[in-house]
Amino acid sequence: MLRRLRRPLTDRRAEQLLGGTAVAVVLVIVAMIVFIAISAWPSFQHNGLKWFGSGGDVDAELGEMVNAGADPSDEAYRLRAWPLVYATALTTILAVGIGVVVSVLASIFIVELAPPRVRSIVVPVVRLLAAVPSVVYGLIGILVLVPFVNDHLISEGQRESVAYVIPLTGPGLLVSVVLLTLMITPIMIALIVDAMSAVPRGWREGALALGVTQWRATMSVSVKAIRPAIVAAAVLASARALGEAIMLSMVSGSKGFAPQPWDGLIFLFEPLRPLAATIAEQSEGISAPALKASVYAMALVLLVSSLFLSVGGSIIKRRFRVGTAR
Amino acid sequence: MSVPGTTGPGATPPGRRQRLLGELRLWRPLDLAGVAAAWLVGLLLVLVAGTLLLYMGYKGLQYVNLDLLVSRPQPGSDQSQTGGILDPIVGTLLIIVIATAIALPLAVGAALWIVEYGRPRWLARVVESGIEVIAGAPSIAIAIFGLAIFQLPLFGWASFAADGGGVFGRSFIAAGTVMSLIALPSIFATTREALQSVPRHVREASYGLGKTRWATIRRVLLPTVRPDIATGTALGMGRIAGDTAIIVLLLGATLQLQAGSDIPGVGTLQGTGSTLTSYVYNNSPTGEGNAPEKAYAAAFVLMLLIIGLNLLVAFIGRRRAGNDLPR
Numbered sequence: 071m072l073r074r075l076r077r078p079l080t081d082r083r084a085e086q087l088l089g090g091t092a093v094a095v096v097l098v099i100v101a102m103i104v105f106i107a108i109s110a111w112p113s114f115q116h117n118g119l120k121w122f123g124s125g126g127d128v129d130a131e132l133g134e135m136v137n138a139g140a141d142p143s144d145e146a147y148r149l150r151a152w153p154l155v156y157a158t159a160l161t162t163i164l165a166v167g168i169g170v171v172v173s174v175l176a177s178i179f180i181v182e183l184a185p186p187r188v189r190s191i192v193v194p195v196v197r198l199l200a201a202v203p204s205v206v207y208g209l210i211g212i213l214v215l216v217p218f219v220n221d222h223l224i225s226e227g228q229r230e231s232v233a234y235v236i237p238l239t240g241p242g243l244l245v246s247v248v249l250l251t252l253m254i255t256p257i258m259i260a261l262i263v264d265a266m267s268a269v270p271r272g273w274r275e276g277a278l279a280l281g282v283t284q285w286r287a288t289m290s291v292s293v294k295a296i297r298p299a300i301v302a303a304a305v306l307a308s309a310r311a312l313g314e315a316i317m318l319s320m321v322s323g324s325k326g327f328a329p330q331p332w333d334g335l336i337f338l339f340e341p342l343r344p345l346a347a348t349i350a351e352q353s354e355g356i357s358a359p360a361l362k363a364s365v366y367a368m369a370l371v372l373l374v375s376s377l378f379l380s381v382g383g384s385i386i387k388r389r390f391r392v393g394t395a396r
Numbered sequence: 397m398s399v400p401g402t403t404g405p406g407a408t409p410p411g412r413r414q415r416l417l418g419e420l421r422l423w424r425p426l427d428l429a430g431v432a433a434a435w436l437v438g439l440l441l442v443l444v445a446g447t448l449l450l451y452m453g454y455k456g457l458q459y460v461n462l463d464l465l466v467s468r469p470q471p472g473s474d475q476s477q478t479g480g481i482l483d484p485i486v487g488t489l490l491i492i493v494i495a496t497a498i499a500l501p502l503a504v505g506a507a508l509w510i511v512e513y514g515r516p517r518w519l520a521r522v523v524e525s526g527i528e529v530i531a532g533a534p535s536i537a538i539a540i541f542g543l544a545i546f547q548l549p550l551f552g553w554a555s556f557a558a559d560g561g562g563v564f565g566r567s568f569i570a571a572g573t574v575m576s577l578i579a580l581p582s583i584f585a586t587t588r589e590a591l592q593s594v595p596r597h598v599r600e601a602s603y604g605l606g607k608t609r610w611a612t613i614r615r616v617l618l619p620t621v622r623p624d625i626a627t628g629t630a631l632g633m634g635r636i637a638g639d640t641a642i643i644v645l646l647l648g649a650t651l652q653l654q655a656g657s658d659i660p661g662v663g664t665l666q667g668t669g670s671t672l673t674s675y676v677y678n679n680s681p682t683g684e685g686n687a688p689e690k691a692y693a694a695a696f697v698l699m700l701l702i703i704g705l706n707l708l709v710a711f712i713g714r715r716r717a718g719n720d721l722p723r
Contacts, residue, residue: 084610085513091505093519096526098577102533102541109544172437179438183431192438194710195445201702202448203638205673206695210448212680213688252444283419285427306532313534316640316673320682346536346641353540353645366540373537380532381525 106373109366112359116147121367124152128326132352135360142360149364153328155371157342160243160329161318162311165250170304172251173258174293180259181266182288200256207249208320215248216240216321219339228336236340241323244338249317254307261306265299266292298386305383309376312346319347345372449699456696459689465697469651469675475687481694483652484675487568488637488701490664491647491671494572495579495636496629502576503583503632504625508613511591531581539645542574546646555666556656566648567656568665575642579632586628590621627712634705637698640673649674672698 114121131149138146180192220240229238269292277287293300323341326348331337343351345368356362420428467480506523514520530538546554547565555567594617602612618625643649648668656666670678672694677683679691 081609084613085509088505088509088513089519091502092509092523095502095506095530095580096523099526099529101545102538105544106537106541175434175437176441179434183434184438188438192442195442198449198703198706199441199445201634201638201706203640203673203698203702205638205640205676206452206699209676209680209691209695210451212682213691214451255441283423283427285423285430289430309532309534313536315534315536316644316677320677320680324682346534349536349540350641350644353543356543366544369537369540372534376532376534376537377529380528383532384525384528 103373103377106366106370110363110370113147113149113363113367116144117149121149121151122155123150124328126150128153132326132348132361132364135364136355136358138360139358142358146360147363149367151345151364151368153326154343154345154348154368156328157322158312158344158346158372160342161246161250161322161344162308164243164247165254165311166304166308168247168251169255169258169307170300173255173262173303174300176255176259177262177266178288178293180263182284182292196256196259199252200260202253204253204314204317205320207253208317211245211249211317211321212241215245219245224339228339232333232336232340236325236327238336238339239323239341240339241321242339242341243322243329245321246318246342249321250311250314253314253317254311257310258303258307261303262296262300265296269295298389302383302387305379305386309379309383312376312379313372314344315346315350318344319350322347324351452692452696452699455692456699459693460696464690464693469670471651475689478679478685478687478690481672481675481690481697484670484672484694485697486653487647487669488671488673488698490568490669491572491575491643492633492636494568494665495575496633498573498576499579499583499632500625500629503580503628504587507584507587507591508617511588512609512613512617527581527584530577531585534641535578535639536641536645538574538577539642542570542642542646546570546574553666555668564648566646566668568647568667568669571643571646574646575636575639578635578639578642579629582631582635583625583628586624586631587621590624591617594620623712623715627709630705630708630712634702637671637701637705638673640677643671643674644677647671647674649678672701 325341329340464480470479554569650668653669655663657663679685
């Protein structure tokens with residue numbers, strides 16, 4: 071038996087074996103989507119599209135589900151997840167928006183401006199920032215940034231003005247967005263630097279020969295040529311930002327509250343809790359059927375949106391690759 | 397890194413720098429602001445990363461000592477009594493080993509099939525986009541999927557079942573298996589790219605000598621792409637070590653390693669435990685433990701591990717650049 075195994079595989083057996091591993095990977099993904107969708111179904115069944123709507127207190131509703139126990143009534147499934155969806159969208163859009171500007175500027179710096187010696191420092195630094203685990207960002211956020219915001223940025227007046235709605239203690243939108251931006255920027259920089267380095271030298275030289283300044287050449291040729299790559303980077307980064315659970319559960323304040331932009335500066339300090347962080351925190355009580363369905367429904371929303379984002383991102387990236395191949 | 401279109405001093409003839417500085421005076425203010433912003437952002441990145449590293453290093457060295465590394469964590473309300481971080485370190489290594497052992501053959505096999513066989517074409521495309529989907533899926537969604545799977549009665553052996561028949565679904569086997577999905581995309585991507593960059597004539601030479609396709613894969617292709625597989629694996633290990641969501645949901649987050657059954661060895665795999673990431677999470681002020689000193693120490697060890705893996709990647713890359721030709 072052992073000797074038979076040690077004999078070289080025939081070609082057909084090898085193809086079947088390797089093909090089998092590939093198919094197994096696909097099956098796991100299909101199983102993932104199907105399983106999450108099935109488990110999520112009761113929640114959507116009871117709430118319909120109102121699932122995404124506002125009204126009611128999310129945290130109270132989630133608490134109710136745990137209390138409903140093993141045999142929940144229809145009432146217990148009630149969930150209006152708008153604050154969580156909104157928090158996810160808000161943190162993602164803000165972080166990606168800031169991240170795009172920062173990473174394009176940083177890529178220009180790395181590719182066009184930095185002297186080789188500086189570049190040889192910046193490139194590993196970016197790689198390192200991309201590798202820092204999210205929990206370390208979260209730890210620094212909760213132990214350094216949150217106390218700083220609480221002590222120095224929030225004034226007593228601001229605290230009192232919203233005390234009857236929500237306590238401001240430091241964790242909230244500002245810290246979340248800052249750390250999220252720091253987490254996704256290195257990923258975007260890596261993609262944009264790759265694209266920018268691939269812009270043919272002649273294009274830029276052509277612009278320079280026409281007498282524009284170096285900066286103009288960069289902006290009008292390099293940056294314009296890689297616009298699809300920038301979009302792809304932003305899309306992939308938003309997929310990443312959507313799913314960040316642990317760091318945001320640590321620094322977001324963990325309240326099912328929707329920060330209001332018209333609150334002015336206080337907006338930045340208001341606590342929130344995105345979908346992913348909610349899943350991480352509620353996973354303990356998953357033995358209660360109502361809560362289980364709701365948590366899986368949140369996971370399904372995240373999974374489907376990240377699926378669309380990553381498929382969209384890769385389509386843009388592929389089109390871009392064909393474009394420069396010429 | 398050689399980049400076309402650079403304007404570094406190394407690439408410029410002498411005197412051009414002065415001319416550039418002279419030219420800068422004629423630029424529009426907006427353009428100057430752009431250049432300044434790019435420099436600012438670049439240097440700021442270095443500054444932020446430097447501060448982060450120095451701060452973690454300072455806090456880490458302040459709280460890490462040998463005693464902490466080799467003693468087991470204990471429950472306690474005061475930081476001086478909560479013991480060390482031996483179990484989280486062992487847990488992290490265990491998870492890395494389990495997940496890599498599962499992800500490596502799957503990813504390399506899938507990459508080999510895509511590049512070397514890849515028929516039917518539509519299936520190959522499905523596999524490729526499938527792996528892209530895993531790469532983009534939030535790890536929390538993957539984690540909760542794993543919880544659903546391992547709580548099935550079918551997988552009762554992987555963790556332990558309560559008397560009522562409910563399966564706990566949290567164990568090293570569960571977390572490690574699900575974690576392999578995190579490492580899979582990076583191993584797959586590097587292996588596939590390396591295989592695609594092996595010139596056709598290398599394969600043809602091997603076929604010409606009468607080797608079968610499998611023998612070509614085994615004796616020619618795999619040895620050639622081994623450094624790339626190693627790179628992808630090291631990257632994947634870094635992602636495994638750093639992922640928290642899957643651990644929090646699927647490892648049970650017990651302070652010490654707790655065997656799930658009496659069988660030695662296997663019992664540990666069936667049991668629960670913690671890793672460095674979940675230890676940091678639980679000991680931060682948001683978690684149950686609230687022991688910031690221990691959290692800093694564990695985060696420091698975790699960072700060392702991640703930096704070590706990154707250096708390994710760089711080292712493999714440099715060695716490969718040194719001898720490009722396959723032996």
